[in-house]
Amino acid sequence: xxxxxxxxxxxxxxxxxxxxxxxxxxxxxxxxxxxxxxxxxxxxxxxxxxxxxxxxxxxxxxxxxxxxxxxxxxxxxxxxxxxxxxxxxxxxxxxxxxxxxxxxxxxxxxxxxxxxxxxxxxxxxxxxxxxxxxxxxxxxxxxxxxxxxxxxxxxxxxxxxxxxxxxxxxxxxxxxxxxxxxxxxxxxxxxxxxxxxxxxxxxxxxxxxxxxxxxxxxxxxxxxxxxxxxxxxxxxxxxxxxxxxxxxxxxxxxxxxxxxxxxxxxxxxxxxxxxxxxxxxxxxxx
Amino acid sequence: xxxxxxxxxxxxxxxxxxxxxxxxxxxxxxxxxxxxxxxxxxxxxxxxxxxxxxxxxxxxxxxxxxxxxxxxxxxxxxxxxxxxxxxxxxxxxxxxxxxxxxxxxxxxxxxxxxxxxxxxxxxxxxxxxxxxxxxxxxxxxxxxxxxxxxxxxxxxxxxxxxxxxxxxxxxxxxxxxxxxxxxxxxxxxxxxxxxxxxxxxxxxxxxxxxxxxxxxxxxxxxxxxxxxxxxxxxxxxxxxxxxxxxxxxxxxxxxxxxxxxxxxxxxxxxxxxxxxxxxxxxxxxxxxxxxxxxxxxxxxxxxxxxxxxxxxxxxxxxxxxxxxxxxxxxxxxxxxxxxxxxxxxxxxxxxxxxxxxxxxxxxxxxxxxxxxxxxxxxxxxxxxxxxxxxxxxxxxxxxxxxxxxxxxxxxxxxxxxxxxxxxxxxxxxxxxxxxxxxxxxxxxx
Numbered sequence: 001x002x003x004x005x006x007x008x009x010x011x012x013x014x015x016x017x018x019x020x021x022x023x024x025x026x027x028x029x030x031x032x033x034x035x036x037x038x039x040x041x042x043x044x045x046x047x048x049x050x051x052x053x054x055x056x057x058x059x060x061x062x063x064x065x066x067x068x069x070x071x072x073x074x075x076x077x078x079x080x081x082x083x084x085x086x087x088x089x090x091x092x093x094x095x096x097x098x099x100x101x102x103x104x105x106x107x108x109x110x111x112x113x114x115x116x117x118x119x120x121x122x123x124x125x126x127x128x129x130x131x132x133x134x135x136x137x138x139x140x141x142x143x144x145x146x147x148x149x150x151x152x153x154x155x156x157x158x159x160x161x162x163x164x165x166x167x168x169x170x171x172x173x174x175x176x177x178x179x180x181x182x183x184x185x186x187x188x189x190x191x192x193x194x195x196x197x198x199x200x201x202x203x204x205x206x207x208x209x210x211x212x213x214x215x216x217x218x219x220x221x222x223x224x225x226x227x228x229x230x231x232x233x234x235x236x237x238x239x240x241x242x243x244x245x246x247x248x249x250x251x252x253x254x255x256x257x258x259x260x261x262x263x264x265x266x267x268x269x270x271x272x273x274x275x276x277x278x279x280x281x282x283x284x285x286x
Numbered sequence: 287x288x289x290x291x292x293x294x295x296x297x298x299x300x301x302x303x304x305x306x307x308x309x310x311x312x313x314x315x316x317x318x319x320x321x322x323x324x325x326x327x328x329x330x331x332x333x334x335x336x337x338x339x340x341x342x343x344x345x346x347x348x349x350x351x352x353x354x355x356x357x358x359x360x361x362x363x364x365x366x367x368x369x370x371x372x373x374x375x376x377x378x379x380x381x382x383x384x385x386x387x388x389x390x391x392x393x394x395x396x397x398x399x400x401x402x403x404x405x406x407x408x409x410x411x412x413x414x415x416x417x418x419x420x421x422x423x424x425x426x427x428x429x430x431x432x433x434x435x436x437x438x439x440x441x442x443x444x445x446x447x448x449x450x451x452x453x454x455x456x457x458x459x460x461x462x463x464x465x466x467x468x469x470x471x472x473x474x475x476x477x478x479x480x481x482x483x484x485x486x487x488x489x490x491x492x493x494x495x496x497x498x499x500x501x502x503x504x505x506x507x508x509x510x511x512x513x514x515x516x517x518x519x520x521x522x523x524x525x526x527x528x529x530x531x532x533x534x535x536x537x538x539x540x541x542x543x544x545x546x547x548x549x550x551x552x553x554x555x556x557x558x559x560x561x562x563x564x565x566x567x568x569x570x571x572x573x574x575x576x577x578x579x580x581x582x583x584x585x586x587x588x589x590x591x592x593x594x595x596x597x598x599x600x601x602x603x604x605x606x607x608x609x610x611x612x613x614x615x616x617x618x619x620x621x622x623x624x625x626x627x628x629x630x631x632x633x634x635x636x637x638x639x640x641x642x643x644x645x646x647x648x649x650x651x652x653x654x655x656x657x658x659x660x661x662x663x664x665x666x667x668x669x670x671x672x673x674x675x676x677x678x679x680x681x682x683x684x685x686x687x688x689x690x691x692x693x694x695x696x697x698x699x700x701x702x703x704x705x706x707x708x709x710x711x712x713x714x715x716x717x718x719x720x721x722x723x724x725x726x727x728x729x730x731x
Contacts, residue, residue: 117376118626121649123709127716133626134376209378213370 037091038062044086045076050154052077052177071096078155078175100194101176103158103169107143107188108204108265110164113219114139130185138217141207143167143188149180171198193248198270201251201258203228205265208241215263222265228257288493290519291529292536294666296699298522298620300494301455304579304586309462311590312576313603318361318384318594319371319631320346325422326429327353332382338365343392343570346382349417355430356420358570360592363387374616374623374630381631384594396567403473405480405565412481412565419564420634421571424556425449425525426617428635431557435481437546444549446479446487447534448558450502451518451525453492454618457638459575460555462588464491464498467559472502472510474558477565479512482551487513488534494520522620523697527552529666541693542725556637571634578603580641582610591636597628600639611641620698653706661700661710667693671700671710678717683724686717692725694718 041062049057053076055064065074071093076083081097088095114137120129126148134140145165149158157173158180160166167180171194181189188206203222207214211223224242236250237257244266246257258266323329328351340346340359347357363386370378391397407415417432437443448471452460464471479487489506491499502515516534523529528539530552537548545552553561556574563569576591578600587604597614601607607614615622617638625639661671669690677686694714701711 121647123712125712125716128709128712131716131719132375133623134372136626138372138376140372140377209370213378 035066037066040090041065041087044079044083044090046078046083048078048154048175048177050078050175050177050179052175052179065091068093070094077101077177080175101191102171102174102194102198102200103176103178103180103189104192104200104202104204105143105149105167105169105189106202106204106206107166107186108220108267109137109139109142109218110166114142114217126183127185139207139209139214139221140217141186141188141209142205142218144186148183148185149189152179152183154179195248195253195270199253199268200248200270201253201255201266201268202246202248203244203265204267206243208243210242214242220263220265222261223263225262227260227262228266231256231260288517288519289490289533290521291524291532291666293668294664294699295521295523295529296664296702297520298455298702300520301581302458302461302494303456303581304458304577304588305461305495307458307462307586307588309466309575309588309590312592312595312600314361314386314389314592315595315599316386317366317596318359318363318386318592319596319629320357320360320382320384320594321371321373321631321633322347322357322380322382323373324357324428324593324633324635325353325355325420326427327351327355329380330354330357332368332380334365334368334382336365336367339363340365340384341390341392343395343572345570346384349420349430353430353433355422355432356418356570357382357593358420358572359384360572360594361386362390371631372627372629373633374625374627376626376630381594395569401469401473402566403469403476405477407480407565409481409483412477415565416481416561419560419568419570421557421560421564422634423554424560424574424635424637425552425554426621426635426637428633431553431561434551434553435478437482437551441546442549443482443484443546443551444486445535445551446475446482446484447530447545447550447552448475448487448489448513448555449525449527449530449552450489450491450495450498450555451530452495453520453522453524454620454622455522456579456640457577457618458579458588459577459637461495461498462577463559463575464495464555465501468498468501468505470562471555471558472505472513473566474560474562475513475553476510477561478551478553478558484551485512488516489513490516490518490524490530490534492518492520492524523666523695523699526666526695526697528695541690574634574636576600576632576636577638578641579638580608580611580643581646582608582641582643591632593634594631596631597625597639600632601628608641610643612644613642613647615640615642620702621696649709650707652708655706655708658705660703660705664699664703666697666699667695669694671714672708674714674717675708675710678713683717683721687721687725691718692721 045058053061055061085095116136118136120136124146126144126146129144135144143166147160149167155173157170158167161168176191205222207221214221222244229237234250234252236247258268330347331350332347334346342362344359346359349356363384366385367383371381373379413432413435421431422428499517506513531550560571573592576589578587614625616625674691698711
């Protein structure tokens with residue numbers, strides 16, 4: 001009995017050492033020498049693996065940074081300028097700074113403004129719904145409200161507002177990784193500059209129908225009337241296919257277009273409330 | 287023993303409750319909304335303007351581009367506007383709106399009931415005539431017929447297959463024309479054979495239509511010897527092009543290929559009738575047989591409906607939207623599309639309007655996949671829907687392509703047979719669109 005135990009322990013111990021030795025030899029033989037800087041850069045990165053940089057994850061991005069000669073085309077939107085400064089510092093490269101951005105939802109067709117014309121009872125996904133038909137409202141460009149953008153967000157920064165049926169971005173949590181931009185089948189979400197003091201102005205509509213058709217479908221649609229373009233002193237507004245677009249690099253945030261817009265399709269965010277006589281414009285406090 | 291396709295397929299209850307309702311003329315509406323995009327391919331270009339007088343059968347929009355079809359007025363009256371109106375999907379499409387005044391047909395259209403069989407036209411003349419009359423495939427996809435009858439250079443058709451399977455439940459429009467106008471259909475088939483230069487045609491009819499098989503067999507044995515009637519076992523989706531070729535000829539269309547790759551052209555019976563009317567009667571395609579059916583309706587109807595009648599007109603004709611109905615489907619219950627707007631108008635390829643109640647349409651709650659493989663057994667293309675569903679949700683497009691998602695014919699058999707109510711078709715269709723886009727964007731070898 002004791003002999004059996006001793007024999008078992010000894011033989012297994014020897015076997016263990018032999019196998020460990022083989023494993024050690026194999027590990028030495030197939031050792032991959034990795035640049036230690038990759039680990040350093042990865043440690044600096046946020047580690048969300050969101051893919052906002054265009055790479056498969058933070059490690060892939062770190063590898064790309066180490067290989068690259070300059071950081072011109074590499075940017076981690078989640079970490080922002082601080083993280084990129086550290087990355088550049090650890091690699092001894094020049095810092096490339098970018099203006100912080102945020103996702104904006106360019107549809108304001110809530111339940112009151114945009115009447116439902118049918119009821120969708122299919123699979124709850126915007127992509128599937130968009131593949132089937134134009135949507136459950138009269139507007140074939142607007143938000144479908146099934147929440148694909150909410151499902152892809154890694155940062156809990158976008159939520160469906162039950163009152164309006166539209167997604168709402170939490171600007172403090174949003175990292176501008178662009179996942180929701182890619183997920184939206186209607187191309188409603190756009191990354192725009194966060195702006196000084198988080199103030200920004202944008203056209204909250206993507207309807208390209210002619211004015212009459214767009215207005216019939218939604219009370220707050222851009223009707224392509226050119227009023228905002230005429231009011232803009234900085235040449236920031238262009239109108240293509242009956243839809244106005246504000247170039248955030250040219251916009252000086254003067255808010256003239258906001259008051260001009262007859263359908264309140266142009267939104268101003270985080271501006272102080274205006275003097276009472278002008279408050280009818282769509283000012284929202286986030 | 288009757289023929290059928292080799293793999294997959296399901297046996298839904300055929301519910302052909304409107305089979306015995308004879309075709310009746312739909313009352314001419316007050317306004318006709320004629321879409322310029324009733325076919326696959328480029329929308330037609332309107333050739334009339336506001337205020338113009340048009341007659342029934344007059345050309346109102348001309349084909350633009352290679353894949354396109356002419357569009358003719360289905361009514362006579364004055365063009366009141368050309369505007370953007372929603373189609374059944376809610377997309378804004380240019381429509382020619384005609385205010386109806388009387389019903390005056392073009393003099394060139396032969397309205398007599400005589401059946402004309404003789405023709406002296408050559409193959410090219412027949413195809414030109416079909417193109418001029420704007421005939422499109424009435425099996426559902428509305429592909430312009432004249433293009434289908436002109437095989438690309440280097441390819442030669444051996445057989446013409448006529449699709450009288452009508453495997454979709456509820457639909458009876460093809461059955462009614464096979465029973466009521468069999469000889470016209472057979473002449474249409476002969477004309478298409480002449481256009482293609484083939485001397486043999488197979489005519490597939492499912493066994494749940496014994497009356498149609500009997501009538502057709504009697505006629506073919508008497509005087510249309512080159513057309514062979516093939517009774518088919520009742521099985522969905524027998525009417526799919528690839529399934530029909532498999533069932534009748536046992537040939538397999540290659541992946542991403544067309545029937546012409548195996549020497550076959552498939553045409554629907556409705557198309558055959560339209561070809562007959564276009565070539566022999568000079569009548570453009572502006573009306574078709576539409577089944578209006580549903581278990582919630584007291585009376586089942588088969589209408590000869592003109593293009594451009596909107597849903598409100600149709601509902602008025604059947605005595606109002608039935609109380610229990612919640613869903614209106616254009617086409618059959620398996621592959622039909624839900625009508626999302628009542629302003630939408632009927633088009634050339636409209637084959638049925640089906641009304642369903644809430645109990646009939648409601649989706650069950652989605653459960654977990656229990657690996658029963660019913661979807662695999664039912665897929666007529668030999669795919670693995672459960673796997674494609676998972677890959678699609680994970681967005682793995684390369685694996686989806688390796689698993690041939692682009693071969694899916696969107697018949698819905700997998701979703702029909704799934705005991706866990708998994709929306710297989712929804713997710714697969716989404717992936718299929720993305721994969722096909724990638725395949726098409728690759729440079730050709």
